[in-house]
Amino acid sequence: MDRFRFVLYRPLQLLPVLLGISIITFVLIRSIPGDPARLLLGTKSTPEAIARIRAQFGLDEPLWVQYLYFLKNLFNGEMGTSILYRIDVVRLIGERIGPTLSLVLGSVILAIAIAVPLATAAARNRGSLIDHTIRIISTAGLGFPAFWLGIMLIILFSVKFDMFPVSGYGDGFADRLHHMVLPCLTVALALSAVLTRNLRASMIAELSSDHATAARARGLPEGMVFWRHVLPNSLVPTINLLAVNIGWLIGGTVVVETVFSLPGMGQLLVRGIFTRDYMVVQGVAMAFACAAVLINFLADILTAAADPRVKI
Amino acid sequence: MSAPLLDIRDLSIEAHKDGERLGIVERVSFSVATGEILGLVGESGSGKTVTCRALMRLLPTRSLRISGGKIEFAGRNLVTASEAEMRHIRGARIGMIFQNPASHLDPVMRIGRQIGESLVLHLQMSPREAKAQTIELLRQVGIPDPQRRADDFPHQFSGGMRQRAMIALALACSPELLIADEPTTALDVTVQAQILRLLVELRDKRGLSIILITHDLGVVAQTCDSVAVMYAGRICEKGPKRDVLAEPLHPYTSRLIACQPSASAEAGLLPSIPGQPPSPSAWPSGCRFHPRCERAIGLCRSSAPELVTVRSNHVAACHVTAPARLADEAA
Numbered sequence: 001m002d003r004f005r006f007v008l009y010r011p012l013q014l015l016p017v018l019l020g021i022s023i024i025t026f027v028l029i030r031s032i033p034g035d036p037a038r039l040l041l042g043t044k045s046t047p048e049a050i051a052r053i054r055a056q057f058g059l060d061e062p063l064w065v066q067y068l069y070f071l072k073n074l075f076n077g078e079m080g081t082s083i084l085y086r087i088d089v090v091r092l093i094g095e096r097i098g099p100t101l102s103l104v105l106g107s108v109i110l111a112i113a114i115a116v117p118l119a120t121a122a123a124r125n126r127g128s129l130i131d132h133t134i135r136i137i138s139t140a141g142l143g144f145p146a147f148w149l150g151i152m153l154i155i156l157f158s159v160k161f162d163m164f165p166v167s168g169y170g171d172g173f174a175d176r177l178h179h180m181v182l183p184c185l186t187v188a189l190a191l192s193a194v195l196t197r198n199l200r201a202s203m204i205a206e207l208s209s210d211h212a213t214a215a216r217a218r219g220l221p222e223g224m225v226f227w228r229h230v231l232p233n234s235l236v237p238t239i240n241l242l243a244v245n246i247g248w249l250i251g252g253t254v255v256v257e258t259v260f261s262l263p264g265m266g267q268l269l270v271r272g273i274f275t276r277d278y279m280v281v282q283g284v285a286m287a288f289a290c291a292a293v294l295i296n297f298l299a300d301i302l303t304a305a306a307d308p309r310v311k312i
Numbered sequence: 313m314s315a316p317l318l319d320i321r322d323l324s325i326e327a328h329k330d331g332e333r334l335g336i337v338e339r340v341s342f343s344v345a346t347g348e349i350l351g352l353v354g355e356s357g358s359g360k361t362v363t364c365r366a367l368m369r370l371l372p373t374r375s376l377r378i379s380g381g382k383i384e385f386a387g388r389n390l391v392t393a394s395e396a397e398m399r400h401i402r403g404a405r406i407g408m409i410f411q412n413p414a415s416h417l418d419p420v421m422r423i424g425r426q427i428g429e430s431l432v433l434h435l436q437m438s439p440r441e442a443k444a445q446t447i448e449l450l451r452q453v454g455i456p457d458p459q460r461r462a463d464d465f466p467h468q469f470s471g472g473m474r475q476r477a478m479i480a481l482a483l484a485c486s487p488e489l490l491i492a493d494e495p496t497t498a499l500d501v502t503v504q505a506q507i508l509r510l511l512v513e514l515r516d517k518r519g520l521s522i523i524l525i526t527h528d529l530g531v532v533a534q535t536c537d538s539v540a541v542m543y544a545g546r547i548c549e550k551g552p553k554r555d556v557l558a559e560p561l562h563p564y565t566s567r568l569i570a571c572q573p574s575a576s577a578e579a580g581l582l583p584s585i586p587g588q589p590p591s592p593s594a595w596p597s598g599c600r601f602h603p604r605c606e607r608a609i610g611l612c613r614s615s616a617p618e619l620v621t622v623r624s625n626h627v628a629a630c631h632v633t634a635p636a637r638l639a640d641e642a643a
């Protein structure tokens with residue numbers, strides 16, 4: 001019953017958040033100096049041409065009228081038409097969502113695949129050479145900016161060894177997978193540094209917890225104590241950390257998509273900002289906001305599934 | 313008489329921290345016969361829990377270690393036993409009930425599965441057999457509706473039910489020895505009485521030996537056969553329950569008895585032993601109880617008394633009362 005209500009009501013809480021985001025992005029993008037029509041027409045711009053474009057996209061209306069139009073469109077599931085691409089923003093996002101989604105999903109899976117074994121090795125051999133090495137590497141990993149790491153990976157694996165493509169999205173499943181390896185690795189390395197440190201700390205706490213001692217007192221060998229009791233308990237706080245970081249990671253895709261020339265939403269956003277393509281910027285920002293809220297919603301469900309004490 | 317099931321001789325445990333060593337438990341000896349309930353009493357910090365953890369070889373290895381002595385269990389010395397050997401003893405031949413059942417149950421695993429874990433491990437049961445046996449065990453310790461309750465998580469149990477589940481867990485593989493570390497401290501009086509009755513019943517039915525750790529001499533009077541009193545990491549008196557409670561020798565034991573609520577009910581308030589129990593980093597010289605002892609003499613400050621047998625099986629470590637009693641008995 002509780003769960004049912006949660007699943008029902010939680011999306012409703014999304015509404016005020018989205019309303020706030022819509023106002024903020026609407027105001028922010030319009031407060032950057034520069035006129036989309038003038039930027040679009042460039043040197044060929046004449047006052048008449050500019051006026052025509054402004055009228056076409058409703059930019060000559062007062063700001064509050066423009067905002068109401070934007071809201072009205074949103075309720076109809078529309079986000080206006082891109083000034084630059086001259087197509088529907090929803091369709092545009094639909095075309096660009098693939099690379100971003102694969103980037104986020106791929107990075108998260110890869111980051112977990114890196115963090116769990118590393119944290120396990122460090123926590124179970126606490127104070128040993130392995131532990132210190134892993135700690136140093138993960139601390140260093142926190143310090144590297146994503147774009148720098150990406151460029152280094154390109155230099156190493158693409159330029160030097162010619163193992164992976166330098167940039168682009170590729171065609172067909174296998175080719176795309178091949179193209180996604182380096183971008184995902186770039187994001188995953190940064191993310192796994194945070195995850196490893198956090199997971200190691202909670203594993204160490206769980207290893208000396210009372211219930212682990214009780215499991216040993218039952219005669220369970222150390223390995224079983226770890227996999228059955230320590231790991232499941234230490235994953236609980238990590239789920240939330242992951243959710244927080246995915247929010248940050250969505251922002252990070254902007255940089256990584258630019259470094260690897262991936263035709264995703266991050267890239268779309270950057271180009272939209274440079275050309276003052278208001279509709280595109282608003283649309284992508286709304287989509288990112290929805291994604292962030294959705295991910296937190298999923299994390300809450302996952303946490304409740306992993307920890308029966310959590311009431312949702 | 314045959315050899316006791318458990319015989320601890322001169323067990324010492326030290327803490328090591330930053331290269332410094334502290335004696336936490338010193339030359340503790342006691343034994344438990346088959347079917348015997350031994351009460352281990354003493355103030356907080358006297359080393360009861362640490363002694364019992366050592367017995368299971370479950371001391372936190374980063375901070376504590378056994379520095380001497382023997383733990384003979386069914387003819388084996390557990391101090392030198394291999395880790396693999398210990399795994400076959402823990403849970404299978406020695407069960408343990410912990411001081412705080414709430415934290416000693418895995419919060420994210422169903423109660424039934426936690427109990428089933430040892431059944432599968434030690435008795436090689438199939439998961440289905442283990443499930444059936446788990447429900448039977450929960451029924452035996454008095455959990456109502458065990459079929460359904462086995463699927464509950466620990467937080468869905470009340471404190472008393474958690475302690476019962478803990479007992480079911482500890483007894484799952486029919487161990488010969490049960491260590492119960494303050495099994496009733498966190499519970500209200502009626503539940504406390506039920507749990508203690510359950511333990512006595514198990515002893516009567518199965519011939520289980522029990523080490524019952526407690527603060528409460530009332531509990532000892534109700535349930536135990538013999539008592540060992542610990543003070544500041546040492547045993548100061550031990551013997552048959554009747555002898556120790558009726559004719560305590562060590563001034564500390566006398567004070568403990570005087571501090572029991574029932575004895576002081578008329579006085580209207582609970583007397584307590586003046587002063588604080590000492591900590592391992594500042595053990596007093598000589599007899600560790602001397603700073604709080606009314607009967608202390610000069611000798612108590614300088615030399616630690618040895619345990620002296622005053623009557624069959626009743627021993628005490630006191631410079632003042634033990635020789636006096638010996639003289640009485642001789643007269």
Ligand SMILES: Nc1ncnc2c1ncn2[C@@H]1O[C@H](COP(=O)(O)OP(=O)(O)OP(=O)(O)O)[C@@H](O)[C@H]1O
Pocket residue numbers: 327336354355356357358359360361362363372375376411591592
């Ligand atoms: N891991 C540890 N490292 C260092 N000292 C410890 C450790 N665990 C316990 N001690 C010390 O050992 C002493 C005995 O502790 P123990 O828990 O055995 O007391 P206790 O008699 O069980 O007390 P209580 O009645 O409060 O449970 C205490 O002084 C405590 O500070």
Ligand SMILES: [Mg+2]
Pocket residue numbers: 360361362411493
């Ligand atoms: Mg204790």
